[in-house]
Amino acid sequence: xxxxxxxxxxxxxxxxxxxxxxxxxxxxxxxxxxxxxxxxxxxxxxxxxxxxxxxxxxxxxxxxxxxxxxxxxxxxxxxxxxxxxxxxxxxxxxxxxxxxxxxxxxxxxxxxxxxxxxxxxxxxxxxxxxxxxxxxxxxxxxxxxxxxxxxxxxxxxxxxxxxxxxxxxxxxxxxxxxxxxxxxxxxxxxxxxxxxxxxxxxxxxxxxxxxxxxxxxxxxxxxxxxxxxxxxxxxxxxxxxxxxxxxxxxxxxxxxx
Ligand code: NAD
Numbered sequence: 001x002x003x004x005x006x007x008x009x010x011x012x013x014x015x016x017x018x019x020x021x022x023x024x025x026x027x028x029x030x031x032x033x034x035x036x037x038x039x040x041x042x043x044x045x046x047x048x049x050x051x052x053x054x055x056x057x058x059x060x061x062x063x064x065x066x067x068x069x070x071x072x073x074x075x076x077x078x079x080x081x082x083x084x085x086x087x088x089x090x091x092x093x094x095x096x097x098x099x100x101x102x103x104x105x106x107x108x109x110x111x112x113x114x115x116x117x118x119x120x121x122x123x124x125x126x127x128x129x130x131x132x133x134x135x136x137x138x139x140x141x142x143x144x145x146x147x148x149x150x151x152x153x154x155x156x157x158x159x160x161x162x163x164x165x166x167x168x169x170x171x172x173x174x175x176x177x178x179x180x181x182x183x184x185x186x187x188x189x190x191x192x193x194x195x196x197x198x199x200x201x202x203x204x205x206x207x208x209x210x211x212x213x214x215x216x217x218x219x220x221x222x223x224x225x226x227x228x229x230x231x232x233x234x235x236x237x238x239x240x241x242x243x244x245x246x247x248x249x250x251x252x253x254x255x256x257x
Contacts, residue, residue, distance in 0.1 A: 002032030003235045008082045008137075009033045010074075012063060012126065013091030013145075015040070016047045018195045020145055021091035023227035029055035031231055033087065038063035038074055065092055065122035075129040084136035087234040090126055090144040093197055094118040095160045101202035104158040112159055119163035120170055127174050127185065139182025141234045144171060145226075146187040146245055148253055156202040168245050175243030184242035186233045191221030191249035216251030 013021035035057040039048040095115040134140030149161030192208035
């Protein structure tokens with residue numbers, strides 16, 4: 001029997017078959033969860049629908065996390081489909097391409113606000129919408145995806161690092177608010193992985209090779225490894241863990257050199 005048997009999971013952030021959210025959705029399904037997916041817009045819908053079919057997931061519909069009406073509609077649909085929600089995956093981030101190169105110093109007010117709204121505030125908005133559905137199930141677990149740039153200055157990660165720092169702080173405050181309702185909130189800080197989002201970061205692949213060479217495990221993190229830890233954090237295996245940022249990075253973050 002899988003560790004997510006009988007659970008209902010909403011996964012936000014699948015863009016294609018390279019998305020970390022896709023690896024998590026697949027692992028959740030393999031571990032017995034009923035999975036629901038959203039897609040950001042019509043262009044991505046064409047990619048997400050066949051993936052959903054592959055794991056028998058429900059496609060809830062379009063969800064742009066900057067649109068409160070779409071958030072409300074998504075959770076209304078979940079409430080109509082299931083008698084509550086056990087697990088929520090937030091794997092969403094955005095920054096203007098020009099803010100992921102050159103100097104952080106140059107970021108303008110709009111780019112800064114947008115990166116923080118989409119990449120950090122959206123977790124708060126989704127958690128708030130999920131709360132009553134998780135309460136119905138007697139509790140739940142929320143996982144978001146972060147990166148080392150939250151706590152270290154990583155060249156070119158720039159405003160996204162600031163957004164991830166805010167995201168990790170949001171995780172702690174949400175954990176405090178939702179803990180009394182047995183809802184846990186954690187971040188998984190993943191090592192570099194080749195995805196649509198990471199391709200926007202200047203010199204990402206050079207940096208990823210450097211990380212591989214310096215990691216204690218002397219290799220890259222595999223997306224499947226991030227997915228397995230995400231499912232552990234979402235499941236009862238981690239019932240005493242909340243408000244944490246857990247690193248799945250082949251050990252890179254502990255290395256001195
Ligand atoms: P991805 O491009 O596959 O996923 C990013 C997702 O964010 C996409 O599905 C996109 O549609 C969604 N998104 C962006 N703006 C949105 C909006 N307004 N509304 C709804 N959805 C929106 O890339 P990924 O690397 O799998 O990213 C998933 C998460 O993992 C992100 O939070 C990213 O920062 C994080 N992460 C990635 C890496 C990496 O190296 N790839 C490392 C650590 C953390």
